[in-house]
Amino acid sequence: xxxxxxxxxxxxxxxxxxxxxxxxxxxxxxxxxxxxxxxxxxxxxxxxxxxxxxxxxxxxxxxxxxxxxxxxxxxxxxxxxxxxxxxxxxxxxxxxxxxxxxxxxxxxxxxxxxxxxxxxxxxxxxxxxxxxxxxxxxxxxxxxxxxxxxxxxxxxxxxxxxxxxxxxxxxxxxxxxxxxxxxxxxxxxxxxxxxxxxxxxxxxxxxxxxxxxxxxxxxxxxxxxxxxxxxxxxxxxxxxxxxxxxxxxxxxxxxxxxxxxxxxxxxxxxxxxxxxxxxxxxxxxxxxxxxxxxxxxxxxxxxxxxxxxxxxxxxxxxxxxxxxxxxxxxxxxxxxxxxxxxxxxxxxxxxxxxxxxxxxxxxxxxxx
Numbered sequence: 440x441x442x443x444x445x446x447x448x449x450x451x452x453x454x455x456x457x458x459x460x461x462x463x464x465x466x467x468x469x470x471x472x473x474x475x476x477x478x479x480x481x482x483x484x485x486x487x488x489x490x491x492x493x494x495x496x497x498x499x500x501x502x503x504x505x506x507x508x509x510x511x512x513x514x515x516x517x518x519x520x521x522x523x524x525x526x527x528x529x530x531x532x533x534x535x536x537x538x539x540x541x542x543x544x545x546x547x548x549x550x551x552x553x554x555x556x557x558x559x560x561x562x563x564x565x566x567x568x569x570x571x572x573x574x575x576x577x578x579x580x581x582x583x584x585x586x587x588x589x590x591x592x593x594x595x596x597x598x599x600x601x602x603x604x605x606x607x608x609x610x611x612x613x614x615x616x617x618x619x620x621x622x623x624x625x626x627x628x629x630x631x632x633x634x635x636x637x638x639x640x641x642x643x644x645x646x647x648x649x650x651x652x653x654x655x656x657x658x659x660x661x662x663x664x665x666x667x668x669x670x671x672x673x674x675x676x677x678x679x680x681x682x683x684x685x686x687x688x689x690x691x692x693x694x695x696x697x698x699x700x701x702x703x704x705x706x707x708x709x710x711x712x713x714x715x716x717x718x719x720x721x722x723x724x725x726x727x728x729x730x731x732x733x734x735x736x737x738x739x740x741x742x743x744x745x746x747x748x749x750x751x752x753x754x755x756x757x758x759x760x761x762x763x764x765x766x767x768x769x770x771x772x773x774x775x776x777x778x779x780x781x782x783x784x785x786x787x788x789x790x791x792x793x794x795x796x797x798x799x800x801x802x803x804x805x806x807x
Contacts, residue, residue, distance in 0.1 A: 440700060441491060441797060442489060442547060443487060443488045443489050443490070443549065443600045444488075444489070444490045444491070444492065444543075444546065444547050444548045444549055444600065445483060445488050445490075445491050445519075445548060445550050445551075445552065445596055445597065446491075446492040446493075446539075446540065446543030446544075446546075446548035446549065446550070446570075447476055447479065447491060447492070447493050447494070447547065447551075447552045447553075447554070448493075448536055448539045448540055448543070448552070448553045448554070448559075448579075449472050449473075449476060449493075449496065449500045449553075449554040449555070449577070450499075450536060450553070450554060450556075450559040450577070451469060451472070451493060451496040451497065451498025451499070451500050451531075452498070452531065452556035452638070452652070452666050453467065453554070453556045453559050453578040455576050455686045458480050459502055459721040460793065464484040465482055466564050467578065468640060469498050469499045469500055469503070469576045470503065471577075472497070472554055473503035473504050473507070474573065474589075475498050475554060475577070475589035476493070476500070476503060476504050476554075476589070477507050477511075478588075478589040478593065479552065479589050479590070479592065479593030479596075480504075480508075480511075480518045480519065480593070480604075481489045481517075481518065481522070481590065481593070482526065482589075482591075482592075482593025482594045482596075482597055483518070483519050483593055483596070483597045484517035484518045484593060484669065484721070485517070485594070485597070485602075486597035486598055486601060486603065487601045487603075487771075488519045488597045488600055488601060489517050489519050489520065490519055490520045490521075490522065491520070491521045491522070491786065492522050492524055492542070492543045492546055492548055493521055493522070493523050493524065494524055494535070494536070494539035495525045495532075496529065496535070496606045497526055497529050497531060498593050498669070501523055505523065505525040508521055508523070510658065510767075514725055516667075519599040521526070521660050523753060524539050524542050524706075526544070526629045532763040533558065533559075533562045534557075535561055536553070536559060536566070537562050537563075537565065537566045538566075539554075540562075540563050540567055540796045541566045542793045542804050543570075544566070544567060544568055544570050546751070548570060548572065548600075548707050549562070549570065549599065549600040549602075549606070550570065550571050550572070550573060550600045550650060550758060551563065551567050551570055551571070551573070552572075552573045552574075552575065552592065552593075552596055552597050553572065553573075553574050553575070553584075554575050554577045554586065555574075555577055555578050555584065555698055556576065556577070556578015556581050556734075557578065557581060557582055557583050557584065557628065557629055557664070558578070558733055558734065558735050559574075559578060559735040560572075560574040560583045560584050560628060560733075561583075561626065561627060561628050561733045561737075564613075564615075564626075564628060564754065564755035567755055567756075569756060570756070571599060571610045571756045571757065571758050572647075572755045572756065572757055572758065573585075573595070573596050573757065573758040573760070574740065575587060575592055575594055581730060582629045582630075582659070582662045582663065582665070582666055582733075583613075583628045583629050583733070584665050584768050585677070585760070589673060591759060591760060591764070594760055594763075594764065594767075594773075595609075595701070595760040595763040595764055596758060598763050598764075598766075598767055598772060599758055599763060603767075603770075604763050604767060604770075604772070606756070608762070608766070609665045609711075609758060609759055609762050610756040610759060611677075611756070611757050611759050612752065612753065612754060612755075612756055612757075612758075613628060613656075613677065613753055613754035613755050613756075613757050614628075614677070614680075614682065614750060614751065615627065615628055615656060615750075615753070615755075616628075616631045616654055616655075616656050616659065616682070616716075616732070616748055616749070616750055616751070616753050617748070617749050617750075618631055618730055618732060618738065618747070619744060619746060619747050619749055620738045620740045620744050620746040621740075621744040622729065623721065623738060625732050625737050625738055626732065626754075627654075627656070627731070627732035627733045628733055628754060628755075628766050629655065629656060629666050629733050629734075630653060630654060630655045630656070630658075630664070630665050630666045630732075630733060630734070631653070631654040631659070631666050631730060631731070631732055631748050632650045632652070632653050632654075632730070632731040633650065633651050633652040633653075633723050633725050633729075633730055633746075634649045634650050634651070634725075634728050634729045634730070634731060634736065635649050635651060635725065635728050636649050636729050637652075637726060637727065637729065637739065638735070639728050646665050647665065647668070647687065647697070647699055647705060647707045649726070650665065650689055651663060651688070651728075652684065652685070652686055652687065652723060652724060653666075653668060653669065653684065653685050653687055654666075654677065654682065654684045654715065654721065654750075655669050655670075655682055655683050655684070655703035655715075656675075656682045656750060656754075657675050657676060657677045657679070657682065658670040658673065658674055658675045658682075658683055659674060659675075659676070659677075660674050663698050663699070663700065663701065663732055664695075664698075664699060664700070665696050665699055665731075665734065666706050667697045668687070668695060668699070668709060669683050669685055669709075669712065670684075670687070671695050671696075671697065672695055672709060672712060673685075673692075673712045680717060680752065681714050681715055681716055681717070681750070682714070682715035682717075682750045683712060683713070683714055683715060683723055684712070684713050684714075684715050684748075685709050685710065685711060685712040685713070686709075686710040686711050686724075687707060687709055687710065688708050688710055689708050689802035691708030691709055691710045692708075693708065693709050693710070694706055694707065694708050694709070695709060702727055709728040712759070715749075715750045716750065717750050717751060717752045718749060718750070718751070719749060719750070720747050720748075720749045721745050721747060721748045721749065723740070723745060723746040723747060723748065726741075726742045726797075727740060727741045727742060728740065730746060737779035740764060
């Protein structure tokens with residue numbers, strides 16, 4: 440197995456943006472983020488993860504976990520060793536996440552788990568390189584991150600990190616959108632929106648009346664956020680090779696009611712809808728404005744630097760949690776001998792030795 444190392448980065452500011460002032464979105468508390476990490480530590484210990492690299496913050500998450508580790512050592516020694524990534528200035532910006540993930544990758548993390556919303560997942564993915572990533576939802580608009588119990592996520596990440604389930608068959612490659620403005624480049628995992636506003640401001644985009652173009656790597660009918668506009672009109676799945684783009688206008692004859700934020704369902708006018716094929720370049724038609732990636736305004740542009748957007752297939756490697764746990768069940772990785780009876784749990788797939796056969800190089804998503 441070698442060193443089974445998992446990196447965990449938690450954004451203390453996720454779930455606390457301007458949308459809480461204009462909608463009835465709930466706040467994701469610091470205490471629950473710390474509790475999620477503790478539940479993951481239990482899962483990591485159960486499957487043999489030896490070391491966890493944890494980001495530090497000023498919001499109280501890492502401090503709460505540190506105190507929990509001290510208490511836990513007196514009761515149960517099965518948690519893995521936890522190294523806190525301190526020693527760097529904490530800016531309370533996205534750069535903290537980027538720096539933490541880069542340090543995790545350099546230190547040999549085999550899986551990186553990030554807690555946050557779409558913005559956190561986006562910047563974590565930009566730093567993760569080819570290391571598999573697992574994004575858990577603790578933000579406002581959560582389209583890319585999964586709403587999943589941290590214990591299950593911890594088991595899946597641990598099984599991949601230890602090599603019991605090979606990463607090659609347990610991860611999928613996400614799509615991404617690349618935006619170019621002059622010599623500046625940003626990426627998005629879900630959507631890119633072109634707004635007529637001229638400043639970054641509070642960053643979050645919550646007024647679709649200012650959006651003139653929308654580009655989506657995928658658009659699911661049950662999503663929240665700007666991608667929900669096309670999710671209701673021209674759905675595209677995460678596993679489909681193409682994306683979708685559209686022009687928006689308040690006076691468009693076609694309108695759709697879209698849940699663009701928690702508690703905010705508004706009519707959005709949609710004009711032409713077109714598919715986005717990998718590699719094809721789509722020009723931004725507005726002469727000036729601001730571009731939002733995954734719901735956050737990042738780039739301003741003017742007439743002398745026309746932006747463009749293209750779809751790429753080489754996004755982050757994402758841990759497929761259902762596939763990992765299905766492989767675990769098929770291979771018997773979580774089965775244990777009953778101590779007092781002296782026999783193994785029966786295996787409906789053909790004996791207790793299945794976990795020793797074909798684990799290396801097998802595809803967890805193949806039918807049992």
